[in-house]
Amino acid sequence: MRVLQKKQNQLVQEKDNLRNEHSKAILARSKLESLCRELQRHNRTLKEEGMQRTRLEEEKRKEVTSHFQVTLNDIQAQMEQHNERNASLRQENTELAEKLKKLYEQYKLREEHIDKVVKHKDLQQQLVDAKLHQAQELLKESEERHDREKEFLLKEAVESQRMCELMKQQEVHLKQQLSLYTEKFEEFQTTLSKSNEVFTTFKQEMEKMTKKIKKLEKETAMYRSRWESSNKALLEMAEEKSVRDRDFEALQGKVQRLEKLRRALKVERNELNKKKPILLQGHERSITQIKYNREGDLLFSVAKDTVANVWYSVNGERLGTYNGHTGAVWCVDCDWDTKNVLTGSADNSCRLWDCETGKQLALLQTNSAVRTCGFDFSGNIIMFSTDKQMGYQCYLNFFDLRDPQQIEDNQPYLSIPCSDHKITSAVWGPLGEFVIAGHENGELNQFSAKSGDILKSAKEHTKQINDIQTSVDLTMFISASKDNSAKLFDCTSLDHIKTFKTERPVNSAAISPIMDHVVMGGGQEAMEVTTTSTRIGKFEARFFHAAYEEEFGRVKGHFGPINCVAFHPDGKSYSSGGEDGYTRIHYFDSQYFDFELEA
Numbered sequence: 123m124r125v126l127q128k129k130q131n132q133l134v135q136e137k138d139n140l141r142n143e144h145s146k147a148i149l150a151r152s153k154l155e156s157l158c159r160e161l162q163r164h165n166r167t168l169k170e171e172g173m174q175r176t177r178l179e180e181e182k183r184k185e186v187t188s189h190f191q192v193t194l195n196d197i198q199a200q201m202e203q204h205n206e207r208n209a210s211l212r213q214e215n216t217e218l219a220e221k222l223k224k225l226y227e228q229y230k231l232r233e234e235h236i237d238k239v240v241k242h243k244d245l246q247q248q249l250v251d252a253k254l255h256q257a258q259e260l261l262k263e264s265e266e267r268h269d270r271e272k273e274f275l276l277k278e279a280v281e282s283q284r285m286c287e288l289m290k291q292q293e294v295h296l297k298q299q300l301s302l303y304t305e306k307f308e309e310f311q312t313t314l315s316k317s318n319e320v321f322t323t324f325k326q327e328m329e330k331m332t333k334k335i336k337k338l339e340k341e342t343a344m345y346r347s348r349w350e351s352s353n354k355a356l357l358e359m360a361e362e363k364s365v366r367d368r369d370f371e372a373l374q375g376k377v378q379r380l381e382k383l384r385r386a387l388k389v390e391r392n393e394l395n396k397k398k399p400i401l402l403q404g405h406e407r408s409i410t411q412i413k414y415n416r417e418g419d420l421l422f423s424v425a426k427d428t429v430a431n432v433w434y435s436v437n438g439e440r441l442g443t444y445n446g447h448t449g450a451v452w453c454v455d456c457d458w459d460t461k462n463v464l465t466g467s468a469d470n471s472c473r474l475w476d477c478e479t480g481k482q483l484a485l486l487q488t489n490s491a492v493r494t495c496g497f498d499f500s501g502n503i504i505m506f507s508t509d510k511q512m513g514y515q516c517y518l519n520f521f522d523l524r525d526p527q528q529i530e531d532n533q534p535y536l537s538i539p540c541s542d543h544k545i546t547s548a549v550w551g552p553l554g555e556f557v558i559a560g561h562e563n564g565e566l567n568q569f570s571a572k573s574g575d576i577l578k579s580a581k582e583h584t585k586q587i588n589d590i591q592t593s594v595d596l597t598m599f600i601s602a603s604k605d606n607s608a609k610l611f612d613c614t615s616l617d618h619i620k621t622f623k624t625e626r627p628v629n630s631a632a633i634s635p636i637m638d639h640v641v642m643g644g645g646q647e648a649m650e651v652t653t654t655s656t657r658i659g660k661f662e663a664r665f666f667h668a669a670y671e672e673e674f675g676r677v678k679g680h681f682g683p684i685n686c687v688a689f690h691p692d693g694k695s696y697s698s699g700g701e702d703g704y705t706r707i708h709y710f711d712s713q714y715f716d717f718e719l720e721a
Contacts, residue, residue: 399679400438402705404431409699410452411686415460418691420477422463423705424451430465432477435690435697438707444475446482453494457501464504466492472506474523484529486521489514494547498554503571505557507545516544518559518569538574547589551613552596558613560587560601566616580616582609588628589686594635602628608642610668622666622673630686636693637715638668643684643698663687663698663708667719674719679706 405425412423414435421435430444430451449469456463456477463475468491474484488508495506502524510516520536521528528535543561551558556568556577564583567576585604592599592613602608608631610620622631628644645661661683662676682701689696695709 399709400707402431402433402438402440402707403703404433404440404443404705405429405703407450408682408701408703409685409705410450411454412688412697412699412705413454413456414688414691414697415456416458416691417460420456420460421697421705421707422454422456423699424454424465425699425703426450428467428469430454430463430475432463433705435695435707442480444473444480444482446473447471449491452492453496453506455496457497458499459501462497462501464495464497464506466495466506468492472504474504484523486519486529487532488517488519490516494545494559496548496550496557498550498571499552500554503554505548505550505571507540507548507559510540510544516540518545518548518557520571536571536574538569547587547601549590549592549599558590558599558616560590562586564603564605566601566611568616578616580611580618582611582618582621583607589630591630591632591688593633594691598633600631600633600640602631602642602644604628608640610640620668620671622671624664629684632687632689632696633668634689634693635691640666640668641687641689641696642666643687643700645683645701661700663696670719672719674717677708679708680704 402421402423405423405427407426409423409425412421414421419435420441421433422430423433424430428445428447428449428451430447432441432443433439434441444463444465447465447467447469449467451465451467453466454463460477462483463477464472465475466472470488470490470492472486472488472492472495473482474486475481476483486506488506490511491509492506493509495504497504503520503522505518505520507518508514508516516539518538518540519534521534523529525535540559540561543563543565545559546562548557548559550556551568554571556570559567559569560583561567564581564585564587566580566582566587568578569575570577583601583603583605587601587603589602590599597613598610598619599613600608600610604627606624606627608622608624608628609618610622610633611618622640622642624642624644626644626646628642630644631640631642633640642664661680662678663684664673665675665677666673680698680700680702684698684700686699687696688698695707697705697707699705
């Protein structure tokens, strides 16, 4: 009985559920019917509008065809008038050609006559010049002969005067000697009288001297014996010294072998260190740019914090910091001889530093953030660009560091406005004649450093250009863009050479100085990094062959997008800076240099 009640209850519940579903279906059907009616009304209105538009288009087409026929008739009439006018002009041209031919022949005869007259005049002028030159030579020889004779006579006169004065001096001197000899003769007579007394005293002194000589002979015999004994001791010391010299040479050989062993161990240690990347941690926020100096022993890094760091590239040791900015530092550059450092910041300033001491040498104030900066090839001229923000437009400024007045007055010798699209990256071209700038709309421009004119332009990218880096010989440069590609260009002509495509925005790209390779870094947008894993975000550094445009390798390591990459000047390593605030130095193994991409 209970089982039947349970079944009955279940059946009642199922019945209620079916009623609910039936009511829902009825409601859905009513909604669908209302939607169908609305769609039918909409279709009718669309058909009526289409018919009306077709009628209007047909009327317009008829008006255009009638107007075209009228203009065609007018053109035909004008062509007939022009044909008649061209025939008359053709006849006039033939007559003018004949007159011109006659004038040309007359001009040619006149030119030949003038040439003959000019040649005759030239020959006469040459003859006159030759006679004049001969007369000048004779006059010059006579003057030289007169000068020599005059100089000889003056020398003889001076010599005779000198001899006369010398004879007078000798006369005075001989008189003085004569008086002196008379005085000495008198003294000799007095001394001769005293000589007997002196002889007796001299005899007594001779006896004393004989006694002293005997005493000295005894002392010399004693000193001779001492000298012989010291000579023997000296010989023994020389033998001992030779033995010690041999021992010293043996020890020196051991020291040299130990030094060689130390160097070999140091090289081995460096090789082991090079196989793993060096991690540089000196910034609290994401890296914005890294740059090597010309020799490659120093690596400069700046970030969205207020500090610029300099590192030893061989071991990653931090050498020092450049403190003074109060906002994010967007760019950094070092001159040719690593004497000065230039930084640009969001605190509306560009600062010049002494590389060795970290002392601030100059402060250049701007109206908006400094986005790019750089030294020219000589290190005497700097350029930097400002952002388009807070009502101020973008400017590209040039300062000459050899003129202190420009720095004191904060007035560049050249300032180029860029009102349309701001500059996002810029580098100097070869010989410092122009600056290559990339804009936020993907356009590339060459700005003259002397006149400020735009020399050449190119637009191969469709989105913002994030980075521009040149090759080591400044003949090419590579641009990285948000349109998921990097492109290789000629520096002088801006001709597009190669394209390297990826599936993510490219933040930076660099050209190898010794290999036909290109390294690119980028990844997902920084604002979306927290929602993506490192594998999906594609945060690797990617290597492409520069000629074949094919990818042949990737290097992982960063936990966010790569903002900047740079090759070491010797091409044996590269560095990358990321959104995670770390700078990584990677050394290539021997297989990298032996690798060849098959065509």
